[in-house]
Amino acid sequence: MSKRTFIVFGLLVVVLAVAIPWLVFHSRGDAKSGEDAVAGNLGGGQALFQTNCGTCHTLYSAGTDGNYGPNLDELLAPGGPAPASEIESIEGRVLSAVENGLDSSTPGRMPAGILNPQQAKEVAAFVGNTAGEG
Ligand code: HEC
Structure with a gap:
């Protein structure tokens, strides 16, 4: 050759x-x-959500339709995307759910510690900034 x-x-x-x-x-x-394009810095959180949360939760911005847990658009931002002043508190709520899990008998159980702390923060930032878009 x-x-x-x-x-x-x-x-x-x-x-x-x-x-x-x-x-x-x-x-x-x-x-x-049917999946939303998100700002580049939230892309990691979106992928983590799709893999680890989407089977149980519906979230428009992630394109997931799980229905074992609550619909997170409706639960966290019922009036549409939250104003900037509320995003931090939504992130905190998500972070707490992911780190500690939830165990009330209705509607079901969410396991704790699905993600490591860094991943949990990324997912919380993604959900906080995009919940309610649908
Ligand atoms: C095995 C199914 C399952 C998976 C996986 C799961 N969840 Fe949940 N999640 C639930 C259930 C069930 C509830 C409602 C629990 C309750 O109200 O007692 C819940 C509740 C929540 C809540 C509401 C907390 C509140 O303050 O009311 C948030 C936020 C949440 N999940 C986020 C996430 C995120 C982010 C992930 C991925 C890291 C995730 N979930 C993975 C089942 C799941």
Whole structure:
């Protein structure tokens, strides 16, 4: 194989092995899938929510529809997205629920310690800033 053929082949491999999967991966989760685009710094919290909370909770901004636990849009921000002055207290409520869990018999039980402290903060920030968008 000449050097040139080798380089062309190498580029082709890069396109097939890296660029195409990258494009496919990044085109998922756009507006069409019903999931909200969120500010970049909240993206980590959104992903954590989808994986760890969405099976039990509905939250519009995460595109989840779990119904074992309460709908968090309705519970935390019934009048639509909270004003900036209330976001911190919503974050605190979410953080407390995630760290301590909840165990009243109705409507059910939420386990404590699903996430490590750093992840819990990210999820709380995401929920606090986006609850009520739906
Ligand atoms: C196994 C199901 C389950 C999972 C997973 C779960 N929850 Fe819950 N969650 C519940 C239930 C059930 C309640 C209601 C408990 C109650 O009222 O006693 C609840 C309540 C809440 C509340 C309301 C707290 C309050 O102050 O009333 C928040 C906020 C919350 N969950 C956030 C989260 C977040 C964030 C995650 C992911 C880290 C999560 N939940 C994961 C089941 C779950």
